[in-house]
Amino acid sequence: MKLYQKLRTAVPRLVLSQEDEEEEEEEEEDADTPTPTGHSRLAPWWVGSGLLLSAVLLSAVTVWVLRQVSGGWHGPAPPSQCHQVPESHRFDCYPERSVVVTRELCEGRGCCFVETPPAVGGTRGVPWCFYPPDFPSYALQSLNQTALGMAGLLVRREKAYYPRDIGVLRLDVELETDTRLHVKITDAANPRYEVPLDVPRAKKRAENPIYSLDFSKDPFGLLLRRRDTGTVLLNTTVAPLIFADQFLQISTALPSRFLYGLGEHRSTLLHSLDWSTLTLWARDVSPTESFNLYGAHPFYLLLEEGGDAHGVFLLNSNAMEVALQPAPALTWRTIGGVLDFYIFLGPDPNAVIQQYQEVIGFPAMPPLWALGFHLCRWGYGSSNETWQTVRAMRNFQIPQDAQWNDIDYMDGYRDFTFDAQKFASLPSLVEDLHKHGQHYVMILDPGISSTSPRGSYWPFDEGLRRGLFINTTQGQPLIGQVWPGYTAFADFSNVDTRQWWLENLQRFHAHVPFDGVWIDMNEPSNFMDGSEEGCPPGELDSPPYTPAVLGDSLSAKTVCASAKQSASVHYNLHNLYGLMEAEATASALIQIRGKRPFVISRSTFPSQGRYSGHWLGDNRSQWKDMYYSIPGMLSFSLFGIPLVGADICGFSGSTSEELCTRWMQLGAFYPFSRNHNSQNEKAQDPTVFSPAARTAMKDVLLTRYSLLPFLYTLFHRAHVHGDTVARPLFFEFPQDTVTYGLDRQFLWGRSLLVTPVLEPGVDSVMGYFPRGVWYDFYTGSSVNSSGEMLKLSAPLEHLNLHLREGSILPTQKPGPTSKASRGNPLRLIVALSPGATAWGDLFWDDGESLDTFERGSYSYLVFNATENVFTSSVLHTSTEAASTTIGTLSIYGVREPPHKVLLNGQEKPFSYLDNQVLTVSGLGMGLGQAFSLQWL
Incomplete structure (x- = not known):
C-alpha cells in the first residue's frame, strides 16, 4: 500500500495524448511536476486493461517511480524489485535458446535472475532472466504535428546489449482512418530495409477516430485505447523497446487472452498464451506443432472482453518470433527491417479483417472452376494412369473440375519439361479434359536444374545468360539441391525474371495447354543447408540473435541468408519468396490465357491472396491432421487468403476408408477442395473405395456443387469487400464466449454451419449451436437453440449442415463439372427468422473472364423475405444472366400452412x-427478372 500511495502522489505528467500536441510546449515545462492525486493520466490504463493492481504497480509504466525508490539505474536490479514482479509479467531478457542462462550472464545485461524450477512450484516457461521495472529504454524527446498525425524522436541514453544499438529513432504516427492507425519506428539517421508492399496511403488525417493514443515520455511507450469502452488495446510500456541493427523488440500488454492469427503454424485456432513462442520464417517441413511452417503472417486478431475486436499487423519480412505470455502480453522480436505497425480497430472481427485487407489488398476473384473438386497424386506414374483415374471418376459420375500432376510428369524433375515416354499422352489428356469442361494443373518448383545430362536446358541457360538467379556473396549463382539434383534458384525480386518466367511458361503451354499452376517448394526449399559450398561467415548467416527457427539456423534447408538478390539480400527477402513467385506466375497466366489465373502456392506472405490460394502442405493421413486442417483453413481466412484447403485424406501415409470418407466430407467444404496423396501409398481417389464409401463421397461433392452459386458469391464478397469465406463462429457471434475457442466447426459466410466428424468409429457428433433457429440444410427441420452443445446423428454417409435463421442461399442442380452445373436452374433456400425475415444475394458472371465486376459484366441480385413475401431484386445485370433461371424456391420455417401462393400476382402450385x-417449383424466372412471391 505504501508503494501505491507513492505512485499516486509521485507520478509525473509522463503521458501525452494525441489531443495534446498543440499544448506540448507547455507540457515540456511541466514535465517534472507531479500530477495531483486523482488526475493521473495513467489511471484509465490499469482500470481499462483489466490487469491486476500488482501487475500495474510493477509494470514498466511505473518506471519513473521505481527509479526514485531504487535510486536510479545502476547495473544489476535490486533483488527486492525482481521478486516483486509476478511470474506472468516477466518479460524475457535472455531469449537465446543456444545458451544456458546463468546469473552472471543475466545480470551482465542488467536484468533480474530468479530461478523458478517446476519442481518447486515455478511455471514451466517462466523466464529466469527478465527485465527489471527500471531497465533503460528510449525516451520520447520531441513530438511534432504532421499532416496525418505526429512525428518524433526517440533517444536512448544507455546502450543496449545487442551490437550496433541505434541511439536515435524516428517515430511516425499516422491517424489514417477512423478505424486504422499506422505507427512506424525506424533509424532516424540511416535508411533500413522496408517491405516493398504497395500500401495505399491516407490522403488526410482521420477526423473522428474511434481510438485515442497516449505516449509515455520516459520510458517511451504507446497506450492505445478504444474510446467508447476505454479498453487499452496496446500498452508498450510493459517492457523496454530495443532497436539494434539485427535485433528489434517491442512488447505490449493485451486486453484479453483471445488471440488468433500469427501464421503459419499448426495449432489450435485460439493460441495458448502459456509461454508459447511462434516463429515466422518460411520453411519446408511437414506440418508439425511448434515448428515454423511454409509462410509468414505477422498479423493477429484479438477479441476483447465484451466482444469487440482489433488487429495488429507488423509489416516486416525478416526472421521473427512472437512470444506469448499469460499476463496477457505479447513480444515481437525480429532481426531486421523496421517496426512498421498497422492497427485495426474493427470493432467487430469481420471489420478487422476487412480493414487489414484494405492495407494488404483484397483477394483475387478465382475462376468458377477453381471452386470445383480437384484430384491429384504424386505417383500416377504415367499420363495414361492419370487419364484412367479421370475416366473412372466420369464413369461413376463423380464431380471433378480439375486433374493435376505432381513432379513425376517431368523429365528428370526439371521444370517446363514432361517425360516423353511415361507422359507421352499428356497433351492428349489435357485436350480431353478441355472437351469435357475440365481443367489441368501442373506443379512447378523454383529450383532450376543447373546440370542437364543431355546438354542444353533453356530455362537454366537463358536464366544464367540474363543473370536471373539468386547469387552467392561472390556474385555467382548459388547452387543448392532439390528434386532434379543441383539447382539454381530463380530471383523473383528481379523484374526481368518475370519475363523469363513468362517465356518458360509460354514455351511449355504451347505443348501442354495447362490451365493453372501449382507452385511448390518456394520457401525456397533446399535439400542442403545453404548451398553446396555452405554459407560464408558473417552476421547475415550467423546473426547476433537467431529466432527459434527449426534447425537453429536461417539456412536450414533453404539458401544462405547472405545470398544476393536483385532487391536486397535473402536475409530480408526470404519470407517474400513465395509471394514474389506467385505474383510472377499469376501475371504470366493472365498473359498466356487471357483469363483469371489459378495459382496455388505453398509459401505465402501478406497480400498473397491477390495472386494465389494456398494449400496447407504435406500433411499425413491421420485423424489429427484432419482436425488441424480446420484451424489452418480459418487462420488463412484471417490472413486474406480465402482460397485455402488441405490435402483431403492426407498426403503421406495410407488412409483408411473411414478416414477418407470423413475427410472427403470435410474437404468438400474447404474453399479449395483437392484430394492429394503421395507415391508408394494406396490410391485414395473416390473411385477406389467400396460402393458405400464411394457413394458417400459422391453425394457430398454433389452437395458442394449444388452450393457453388453461394460459394462463388462469397468469393465475390471477399474480392470486393474483404469478407471471409470460411469463417470461425466467433466472427458471427462475438458476444458468445463459448465460440471463442471453437475450431471443430466453421461457417461458410454468415449462413451455413458445417459440423464434420473428426474421430473414428462414431455415428454421432457434438456441435455447438449459438442462440437462434438453425435449420437442417437437407430437410428444413429446425432446432431453436439457446446457445448449447447438441448431439447430432452422423452415420458414415452423412455430413451435418445447418442454415442460420434469416439467410437465403442460392443453390443449383449439380452437374459433373462447374461448367455443366452453370446451365442448370437455381434453387433458392430461404431460412426464415422467428420474425419471418431473411436476406441473401447472388453474384453471377461468366466464371472466368478478367475483371468482370470492375467492367460491369455481371449480374447481382438481392433476395429478401418479409411479411410472407419473397422478392428478388436485380441491382445489376448483364447478358450472362439471360440463360440462367430460378426454378425453385424452398422456404424453411413457414409456421402456418398457406392456402395460396402468388408469383407476381399469379397463383402457383406449391407443397x-x-x-x-x-x-x-417451376418458377422459370430469369436472373435478369425481378419478381415477388407471396404466400397467404
Whole structure:
C-alpha cells in the first residue's frame, strides 16, 4: 500500500495524448511536476486493461517511480524489485535458446535472475532472466504535428546489449482512418530495409477516430485505447523497446487472452498464451506443432472482453518470433527491417479483417472452376494412369473440375519439361479434359536444374545468360539441391525474371495447354543447408540473435541468408519468396490465357491472396491432421487468403476408408477442395473405395456443387469487400464466449454451419449451436437453440449442415463439372427468422473472364423475405444472366400452412410439409427478372 500511495502522489505528467500536441510546449515545462492525486493520466490504463493492481504497480509504466525508490539505474536490479514482479509479467531478457542462462550472464545485461524450477512450484516457461521495472529504454524527446498525425524522436541514453544499438529513432504516427492507425519506428539517421508492399496511403488525417493514443515520455511507450469502452488495446510500456541493427523488440500488454492469427503454424485456432513462442520464417517441413511452417503472417486478431475486436499487423519480412505470455502480453522480436505497425480497430472481427485487407489488398476473384473438386497424386506414374483415374471418376459420375500432376510428369524433375515416354499422352489428356469442361494443373518448383545430362536446358541457360538467379556473396549463382539434383534458384525480386518466367511458361503451354499452376517448394526449399559450398561467415548467416527457427539456423534447408538478390539480400527477402513467385506466375497466366489465373502456392506472405490460394502442405493421413486442417483453413481466412484447403485424406501415409470418407466430407467444404496423396501409398481417389464409401463421397461433392452459386458469391464478397469465406463462429457471434475457442466447426459466410466428424468409429457428433433457429440444410427441420452443445446423428454417409435463421442461399442442380452445373436452374433456400425475415444475394458472371465486376459484366441480385413475401431484386445485370433461371424456391420455417401462393400476382402450385417447409417449383424466372412471391 505504501508503494501505491507513492505512485499516486509521485507520478509525473509522463503521458501525452494525441489531443495534446498543440499544448506540448507547455507540457515540456511541466514535465517534472507531479500530477495531483486523482488526475493521473495513467489511471484509465490499469482500470481499462483489466490487469491486476500488482501487475500495474510493477509494470514498466511505473518506471519513473521505481527509479526514485531504487535510486536510479545502476547495473544489476535490486533483488527486492525482481521478486516483486509476478511470474506472468516477466518479460524475457535472455531469449537465446543456444545458451544456458546463468546469473552472471543475466545480470551482465542488467536484468533480474530468479530461478523458478517446476519442481518447486515455478511455471514451466517462466523466464529466469527478465527485465527489471527500471531497465533503460528510449525516451520520447520531441513530438511534432504532421499532416496525418505526429512525428518524433526517440533517444536512448544507455546502450543496449545487442551490437550496433541505434541511439536515435524516428517515430511516425499516422491517424489514417477512423478505424486504422499506422505507427512506424525506424533509424532516424540511416535508411533500413522496408517491405516493398504497395500500401495505399491516407490522403488526410482521420477526423473522428474511434481510438485515442497516449505516449509515455520516459520510458517511451504507446497506450492505445478504444474510446467508447476505454479498453487499452496496446500498452508498450510493459517492457523496454530495443532497436539494434539485427535485433528489434517491442512488447505490449493485451486486453484479453483471445488471440488468433500469427501464421503459419499448426495449432489450435485460439493460441495458448502459456509461454508459447511462434516463429515466422518460411520453411519446408511437414506440418508439425511448434515448428515454423511454409509462410509468414505477422498479423493477429484479438477479441476483447465484451466482444469487440482489433488487429495488429507488423509489416516486416525478416526472421521473427512472437512470444506469448499469460499476463496477457505479447513480444515481437525480429532481426531486421523496421517496426512498421498497422492497427485495426474493427470493432467487430469481420471489420478487422476487412480493414487489414484494405492495407494488404483484397483477394483475387478465382475462376468458377477453381471452386470445383480437384484430384491429384504424386505417383500416377504415367499420363495414361492419370487419364484412367479421370475416366473412372466420369464413369461413376463423380464431380471433378480439375486433374493435376505432381513432379513425376517431368523429365528428370526439371521444370517446363514432361517425360516423353511415361507422359507421352499428356497433351492428349489435357485436350480431353478441355472437351469435357475440365481443367489441368501442373506443379512447378523454383529450383532450376543447373546440370542437364543431355546438354542444353533453356530455362537454366537463358536464366544464367540474363543473370536471373539468386547469387552467392561472390556474385555467382548459388547452387543448392532439390528434386532434379543441383539447382539454381530463380530471383523473383528481379523484374526481368518475370519475363523469363513468362517465356518458360509460354514455351511449355504451347505443348501442354495447362490451365493453372501449382507452385511448390518456394520457401525456397533446399535439400542442403545453404548451398553446396555452405554459407560464408558473417552476421547475415550467423546473426547476433537467431529466432527459434527449426534447425537453429536461417539456412536450414533453404539458401544462405547472405545470398544476393536483385532487391536486397535473402536475409530480408526470404519470407517474400513465395509471394514474389506467385505474383510472377499469376501475371504470366493472365498473359498466356487471357483469363483469371489459378495459382496455388505453398509459401505465402501478406497480400498473397491477390495472386494465389494456398494449400496447407504435406500433411499425413491421420485423424489429427484432419482436425488441424480446420484451424489452418480459418487462420488463412484471417490472413486474406480465402482460397485455402488441405490435402483431403492426407498426403503421406495410407488412409483408411473411414478416414477418407470423413475427410472427403470435410474437404468438400474447404474453399479449395483437392484430394492429394503421395507415391508408394494406396490410391485414395473416390473411385477406389467400396460402393458405400464411394457413394458417400459422391453425394457430398454433389452437395458442394449444388452450393457453388453461394460459394462463388462469397468469393465475390471477399474480392470486393474483404469478407471471409470460411469463417470461425466467433466472427458471427462475438458476444458468445463459448465460440471463442471453437475450431471443430466453421461457417461458410454468415449462413451455413458445417459440423464434420473428426474421430473414428462414431455415428454421432457434438456441435455447438449459438442462440437462434438453425435449420437442417437437407430437410428444413429446425432446432431453436439457446446457445448449447447438441448431439447430432452422423452415420458414415452423412455430413451435418445447418442454415442460420434469416439467410437465403442460392443453390443449383449439380452437374459433373462447374461448367455443366452453370446451365442448370437455381434453387433458392430461404431460412426464415422467428420474425419471418431473411436476406441473401447472388453474384453471377461468366466464371472466368478478367475483371468482370470492375467492367460491369455481371449480374447481382438481392433476395429478401418479409411479411410472407419473397422478392428478388436485380441491382445489376448483364447478358450472362439471360440463360440462367430460378426454378425453385424452398422456404424453411413457414409456421402456418398457406392456402395460396402468388408469383407476381399469379397463383402457383406449391407443397407444404409438416416440418414447416414450403416449396414452389417451376418458377422459370430469369436472373435478369425481378419478381415477388407471396404466400397467404
